[in-house]
Amino acid sequence: MTNSKQDRPLDGWRILVPRGGPWGDGVAASLRSRGAVPVVAPLINFAATTDQAALDVALTRLADGEYDWLTVTSATTVDVMFAHRAVVPRRTKIAAVGETTAAALQAVGYEVAMVPDDDNSAAGMAEQLIALETEPRRILALRSEIAKPVLSVLLQEAGHDVDSVVAYRTVGVPVTDRIKRDVENGRINAILITSGSVAEQVREQFPVIPDDTLLAAIGPRTAKDADRAGLPITVVADRQTVDALIDAVSSFTLPHAADELAP
Numbered sequence: 001m002t003n004s005k006q007d008r009p010l011d012g013w014r015i016l017v018p019r020g021g022p023w024g025d026g027v028a029a030s031l032r033s034r035g036a037v038p039v040v041a042p043l044i045n046f047a048a049t050t051d052q053a054a055l056d057v058a059l060t061r062l063a064d065g066e067y068d069w070l071t072v073t074s075a076t077t078v079d080v081m082f083a084h085r086a087v088v089p090r091r092t093k094i095a096a097v098g099e100t101t102a103a104a105l106q107a108v109g110y111e112v113a114m115v116p117d118d119d120n121s122a123a124g125m126a127e128q129l130i131a132l133e134t135e136p137r138r139i140l141a142l143r144s145e146i147a148k149p150v151l152s153v154l155l156q157e158a159g160h161d162v163d164s165v166v167a168y169r170t171v172g173v174p175v176t177d178r179i180k181r182d183v184e185n186g187r188i189n190a191i192l193i194t195s196g197s198v199a200e201q202v203r204e205q206f207p208v209i210p211d212d213t214l215l216a217a218i219g220p221r222t223a224k225d226a227d228r229a230g231l232p233i234t235v236v237a238d239r240q241t242v243d244a245l246i247d248a249v250s251s252f253t254l255p256h257a258a259d260e261l262a263p
Helices: 021-033 052-063 075-083 099-107 122-132 150-157 177-184 196-205 220-228 242-250
Strands: 014-017 037-040 044-048 069-072 093-096 138-144 161-172 190-193 214-217
Touching (some): 021 037, 044 075, 044 196, 052 138, 052 161, 093 099, 122 150, 150 161, 190 220, 190 242
Parallel strands (some): 014 190, 069 138, 190 214
Antiparallel strands (some): 044 161
């Protein structure tokens, strides 16, 4: 990369941002600062749990100090907690699955006691919690309806008392015909794949994606989910953060500006 391109390495790129709201706005601002044109096209949204009573009971127990730990595996769970004005007493420690989730918790005033050192996944979080807590503990695991119960199962197998409660549902959002056309004809140069749910929607809503459209996954776990959805990922961020994802895209040459992508 030449010196003149260091500050704006994504000049000329049109990049699809697959989620809206404050998260999407933040990603769009980061992309603009690097010279890209962000195209915010939410592919997923979040709906209320179908068992609101169970969530209400869990949040009441949480506020009453009945849990030793609360596990949070997505920034969306933080949005749900904030919307419900969830109270986390001092005696209850919070474990966040990764830096993005931890930052979301801290942004709304929750204190994070643990983030996995290496493996930012439910299994990685369970492994670290099990190593940390050798005595049985009471744990509240808030999760998405579609999340596999990996965390709860591992913690229960280790002897902990776990309440696994659905905090929200993930639903697909149809994109406009214009966005669909822009993806199919190559006007979108890159698509950010930020979760398994996004990967599934990209595969479903864009049956035709040009070979030189760069598909960037936010981390190894998301890359595996994308692979399962039949999506050919071009590049995987080395950390599960938006900055790492944008850095990964920035290391490539704009597809139509060269015969082939140059890492």
